[in-house]
Amino acid sequence: MxxxxxxxxxxxxxxxxxxxxxxxxxxxxxxxxxxxxxxxxxxxxxxxxxxxxxxxxxxxxxxxxxxxxxxxxxxxxxxxxxxxxxxxxxxxxxxxxxxxxxxxxxxxxxxxxxxxxxxxxxxxxxxxxxxxxxxxxxxxxxVPKSTRATLKPKRVLVAWDANLEASRAVRESLGILAGADEVRVVMVDPIEDERHHGAEPGADVAAYLARHGVKVTVDRLPSSNRSIADVLRQHAIDTGAELMVMGAYGHSRLRERIFGGVTKSMIEGASLPVLMAR
Incomplete structure (x- = not known):
């Protein structure tokens, strides 16, 4: 839409x-x-x-x-x-x-x-x-300071964890994703079972996006003792992403405030424009 x-x-x-x-x-x-x-x-x-x-x-x-x-x-x-x-x-x-x-x-x-x-x-x-x-x-x-926001990006990074919030973020951004030259679906330490990412992590969401005309690539990344937010930020830099799409607050706001989380980290330290949905 x-x-x-x-x-x-x-x-x-x-x-x-x-x-x-x-x-x-x-x-x-x-x-x-x-x-x-x-x-x-x-x-x-x-x-x-x-x-x-x-x-x-x-x-x-x-x-x-x-x-x-x-x-x-x-x-x-x-x-x-x-x-x-x-x-x-x-x-x-x-x-x-x-x-x-x-x-x-x-x-x-x-x-x-x-x-x-x-x-x-x-x-x-x-x-x-x-x-x-x-x-x-x-x-x-x-839209963080010193970044250029666009709603017609050429390269987009989608942070995918197979949760409801990520699914909504993808659905809300379909128009943007379909217009991009490159969309990278990124998973950090994906779990291969039916309750998480499935037998082939990223395959289902890639197929869904492809049916909408999205030029999609799946990247499965190890955290290597880094936070998920740091891995996503670095991969966005490495791939030249102009926009990140992600679900927000997969945990409660209270838990995020006390223990931290990807959403909190991105809000406080985003290095590129981030579209969030819940």
Whole structure:
């Protein structure tokens, strides 16, 4: 399915770099751009006695709402000068449900673009990624600093572990994969049994992709005492991949936060644009 609407999220203190990245992607594939301007509300003063509303907290909220209004106006002006079809919306949620608010907005886009400015913003980054992955049913595209994102890549790496999340990522990116000159399905330490990768790891997913016209190659790689994320990143460099496609959070978010995982590692240290789905 082609991407017809891209969503990007921006905050009050961010620059316009992410907007320009997203607008460029929309121009490339003739898509509509939705911009969601978000300021996460300051928590009430007084902790559990928050019913006691302080004048300072009220003043802080008023200032934040004013910043939200100014940023929304600035974004609207910027987009009015662009040739891209676009719309702007805004919200001022509390931190506790900001990811759900973002996820609901993302349900009306085909892809949420998380650019370098957003990746540098700790709280807003977390809320956008979690909302996009867990509350929208749609994929996200991470665009790290100093990388060039394209939705018409020539070389794509697919991180395949035969899990549901990886299957969804492949399905969401079929249009991109079919248009690429080279797609490498990469498995790290694949397990050869029917509950994992099958008798011939990679054969089933390669056949599936080939039926969709994808020019696919299967790479089975040993980890050799390296993390899976490091193996994938290095192979992406070695093969000149312009995009990585992978499933996200095969384990729970809590487990990933405590013990780490491929998703967490990729979010924190992606070396190329990564399309994730769950």
């Amino acid at each position: 082609p991407f017809k609407t891209l969503l990007t999220v921006t905050g009050a203190h961010q620059g316009d770099g992410d907007l320009k990245h997203a607008a460029g992607l929309c121009e490339e594939i003739h898509a509509h751009l939705s911009v969601f301007v978000l300021v996460i509300a300051a928590p009430p003063s007084g902790g559990e006695y928050a019913a006691v509303v302080s004048p300072a907290w009220l003043a802080e909220r008023e200032a934040e709402m004013e910043m939200l209004e100014k940023r929304t106006s600035a974004v609207s002006r910027l987009l009015s000068e662009s040739a891209v079809s676009a719309d702007v919306s805004s919200d001022y949620p509390d931190a506790a449900w900001a990811d759900e608010v973002i996820g609901r907005r993302a349900r009306y886009a085909d892809l949420t673009v998380v650019g370098p400015d957003l990746l540098a913003s700790h709280m807003l980054k977390e809320k956008v990624i979690e909302g996009g992955l867990f509350s929208s049913g749609k994929p996200i595209l991470l």
